Amino acid sequence: MKIYHIAIVDDDINIRxxxxxxxxxxxxxxxxxxxAEEAITLEQENPPDLWVLDIMLPGMNGYEFCRRIRAGSETPIIMVxxxxxxxxxxxxxxLGSDDYLTKPFSPRELVARVNRALQRWKQMKSHAEQTAISALVLDKEKRLVYxxxxEVEVTSKEFQVLSLLSEHPNRAFSRDELLSLIWGFDYFGSDRVVDDLIRRIRKKLDKIPLETVWGFGYRLRTLEGTKDE
Structure with missing residues (x-):
């Protein structure tokens, strides 16, 4: 049974x-x-399954952080x-939050809303995984993509990236890792080549859940439904 990871972002220590x-x-x-600055680091290193996010934060506010999260992720967000x-x-x-709770609030009500948001997220992911069954099929022997x-025509590098990401469900790979693993350790060019390659893959395979991990790299989501042959 999955144990969910919840991030609480609030500058009030008592509420936390x-x-x-x-x-x-x-x-x-x-x-x-x-x-929010600490939350950005958490998203890159150990992304949670749900955010409990205060709006009035020092530095970057909750609205701006919510906008950044939604640029690359559908992780549930409850704003307080x-x-x-x-x-x-x-x-x-x-901006993309799933729920909104006004302070002061009952902790029990927040827990109930977290439970409900995660249940909706679980159902949505299950549906996405079923859809992904036919969304991406890799024939590694013939090096074909469907x-x-x-059949979708891809280059050798595009196939290598798709194979790597599909072999590691939901793992985020940094641009440097992708450069080393796909282009080789002796490659000294710009990491922009990774972004360009991902852009081309998305254009050819616009229905696969290839996500940007903001400020870090990329990952392929809902791979329980992705097939290898």
Missing amino acids: QIVEAYLQKEGYVTTAIES SARDEEVDKILGLE SFGE
């Missing part, structure tokens, strides 16, 4: 401690941090704020 205690009692693994104006809630939802039953 209370929320952590209730979520841990529910069986979740938690990471509590006080700024002392501001209960309708416009604040609408803005948070428009998407929804149709």
Whole structure:
């Protein structure tokens, strides 16, 4: 059974401690941090399954962090704020948050909302995995790629990247790792070649869940449904 990892981003230590205690009692693994800048590092190194995100943070605010997360991930986000104006809630939802809770809130209500958000996320991923069954098939012996039953012409480097990512479900690879593993340790060119290659793959295979890990690299999601032959 999967144990979910919840990140709490709030500059109020009392709220962090209370929320952590209730979520841990529910069986979740938690990471509590006080700024969006720390949250960016967490997303790169150990991305959580759900964010509990305060809006009013020092430095980068919760709105901007939510926008950054949504640029490359559909991880559930529950925003919390002392501001209960309708416009604040609408803005948070428009930026991609899944729920909005006004302070002061009941920790039990937050836990209930976390449970509900993760259940929706689990159902969505299950549907995506079923769809991905026919989305990507690699024939490694013949070095052919099929998407929804149709052959897609790819270059040797594109095939190598797809093979590598499909062999490591949901693992994020840095640009440097991809350079070393695909182009070789003696390659001294720019890492922009990785971005260009990923861009071409996305253009050819626009339905596969190839995600950008902001400031780090790339990963292929929902690979339980991806097939190798």
